[in-house]
Amino acid sequence: MPLITVTYATSRRSPTLKADIANAVSELTAKILHKDPDVTAVIVKAVDAADWFAGGRSLAEQKLASYWIDTHVSEGTNTKDEKAAYLAAMFTRMSDLLGPLHHETYLHVDEVKGDAYGFGGLSQERRYIAGKLEVAAKAA
Structure with a gap:
């Protein structure tokens, strides 16, 4: 049930770019992170490459692209290796979509406590407990 925000800048244009991202x-x-796509929300925002600066120069001037991806997941649900693989795979895939990337391109996996994060009016902790109770009831 991650909520993912993608902000990107590129000179590439495509009518399907946001959907592709x-x-x-x-x-x-x-x-990689084993999250159910049916409860994954992705917000995609474009920024003009002339308005994105890295190293004191705009991406337009440098003829490079960049992104900032902020992925919120429940704390403790992914290993360090999974998160490292996610960052690497995302960099490769986004490079394919956006073009050559500036090395100052970021992805943050924000691990949120289960009692402070949820959707549909329920925290992830309550969903976890409900799932355990359901399994126990079926076993009884």
């Missing part, structure tokens, strides 16, 4: 992010989040 959302699909790629959702796919890699499911494959």
Whole structure:
């Protein structure tokens, strides 16, 4: 049930670019972080490359692209190796979509406590407990 925000800048134009980014992010989040794509929300925002500065120069001037991806997941649900693989795979996939990336390109996996994070009016902790109770009731 991650909530993922993608902010990107590129000179590439495509009528499907935002959808392509959302699909790629959702796919890699499911494959590497094992998150259900049916409850993954992705927000995609474009920023003009002339308005994004890295190293004191705009990306437009440098003829490079960049992104900031902020992925919120429940604390303790992914290993360090999974998160490292996610960052690497996302960099490769986003480079394919956006073009050559500036090395100052970021992805943050924000691990949120289960009692402070949720969707549909329920915290992840309550969902976890409900799932355990359901399994116990079926076993009884």
